[in-house]
Amino acid sequence: MKTLTKAEEQIMKVLWKLESGLLMEIVEHMPAPQPHKNTVATILKTLVDKEFVQIENIGRIHRYHPAVSKDQYSKNALTNVAKGYFEGSFSNVVSFLVDENKLSVKDLELLLKQLKKTNK
DSSP: OOOOOHHHHHHHHHHHHHSSEEHHHHHHTSOSSOOOHHHHHHHHHHHHHTTSEEEEEETTEEEEEESSOHHHHHHHHHHHHHHHHSTTOHHHHHHHHHHTTOSOHHHHHHHHHHHHHHTO
């Protein structure tokens, strides 16, 4: 799976939230300062080319739908971070987060409970 630029990711976040949208609906849901509709249209075309977005033609109007779910992209992005910065080890990722005080003991206990529940 290809990676997204920051601008592409912003548009995908809007599309994931809306589940589908017309160009102006997407622009209206963009964070301030909202980009120009031509900019959003250009990025949407790129997202279609990258196969992240599908187009539904309604006459002369396009409705855009995510072709990749937020979960799919998140899994891929996290895996790429682990591979690129932590030798592919998710335990190294967790260790880093603990060292940086991004995960508390309570967070780790919740993760452990979830692991035990998932592995039953």
